Amino acid sequence: MDKIDIPGEWELVAGRIKHNTKICIVLGKTDSGKSTLCKYLIRTWTASGIRVGYIDSDLGQSTLGPPTTVSLKNFTTPPDAGDYANPSYLHFVGNTAPEGFLLQTLHAVKLMVNISLRQGAQITLVDTTGFIDGPVARILKLHKLEMLRPQWILALQAEDEMEHLLKGYEKMGWHVIRLACPKHVATRSQAERQRYRSEKYQAYFKPAKIKECPIHKVVFPSGILGTGRRIHPHELPKEYCIHDMNHLYLKNAAPNCW
Ligand SMILES: Nc1ncnc2c1ncn2[C@@H]1O[C@H](COP(=O)(O)OP(=O)(O)OP(=O)(O)O)[C@@H](O)[C@H]1O
Ligand SMILES: [Mg+2]
Structure with a gap:
């Protein structure tokens, strides 16, 4: 986290929502800083003794597990970069994007949240894909929120690209905090994203062995x-x-x- 710019509003948010929050979800378009914000929150909350269950529901650019999965790791102390490598639990969804796999994605997220809560996470933090545009994304996000009932929605926005979702949630009574995308957020090309996926697969399957089974x-x-x-x-x-x-x-x- 050393080279990361910490906007002042991130510090305020971390302090504001650390009490009385069971589930918090982070939304934003691709390359908006979602995973970096999650890592900052995990570091800050665990430093003040809070047990955090981090759920990585980004099927394509996953932080914890290999692509195509939703994964979970509990943190009790501030993690180093390497601590994100091995999730404690993961569930195979079957695709690197939620389109066409909405049920499977929701099911996997719910499974991981249940485990996180059962294992005593004080805050379960849900990281998401950058899939925010169009009717299918709206359906997915709406049902994810309905299913999880998070106390807080943290929305990272460059401009107003999430408003078509956020305004509706607010009207329905959800607590939304809007945050600006960090100034130094870096965008990645499709080729870089593919390379990242392939490296994650390789790392995950490196210790794999062929096992014959009738x-x-x-x-x-x-x-x-x-x-x-x-x-x-x-x-x-x-x-x-x-x-x-x-x-x-x-x-x-x-x-x-x-
Ligand atoms: N506050 C920050 N200071 C410096 N660099 C940042 C900051 N936030 C994000 N970045 C950089 O920008 C890039 C994208 O950030 P990040 O992976 O957090 O975005 P994301 O929204 O999770 O992306 P994706 O949609 O691919 O999951 C990363 O290389 C990250 O290191
Ligand atoms: Mg991410």
Whole structure:
């Protein structure tokens, strides 16, 4: 954190919300300083003895776990940069962006928040993706807020790019604090973002080993693989016959229906 510029309003906010806050969420567009603000809050709060559960729900530019996951780490003392490398828990969402994976993303965030609360975090701090524009982003953010009921929404804005979301939340009674994006925030190109993802994958899978496992013991809960009945090729109508196929499995949509 040494080279980081700490705006005066960050110090005020850290002090203002450290009491009576169970859940706090940080929103902002891409490269607005969300993760840096989270790190500052973690450092400040843990320095005053507060146990913080940090939830990284950024599926693409994740801080804690590999991309495609939502992860959690509890902090009781001010962390160093290296302490963000290994999350205590993570849940696989399956994509590097929430589009098309809204349910999975919300489910994963809820799982991590439950664990954080169960483990006694005094403040659970939720870092998010920069996905703020358009109707799908609005639906995701709205349901995330409805689900988590955070005491505070911290919104980092360069101008007024979040207002289309924030005004509505305020009308619904959410507590919003608007913060300016830090002056020295650096933007990253698509190529840099891809490189970052690939490095995170490599670091995560470095200690991985190949493990053989019989296919019948593997479960694919979100797919139909493994749910069919083994059949002999002659059970199939002729027009469905496939030559040289000895292992056929049938998955019926309904009984007596091919
Ligand atoms: N207060 C600050 N002082 C100096 N540099 C900063 C500050 N805030 C952010 N930066 C730099 O700007 C870059 C982007 O910041 P950060 O990763 O926190 O943004 P983000 O909103 O989390 O981005 P993303 O949308 O990719 O998750 C980083 O390189 C970070 O070090
Ligand atoms: Mg970030």
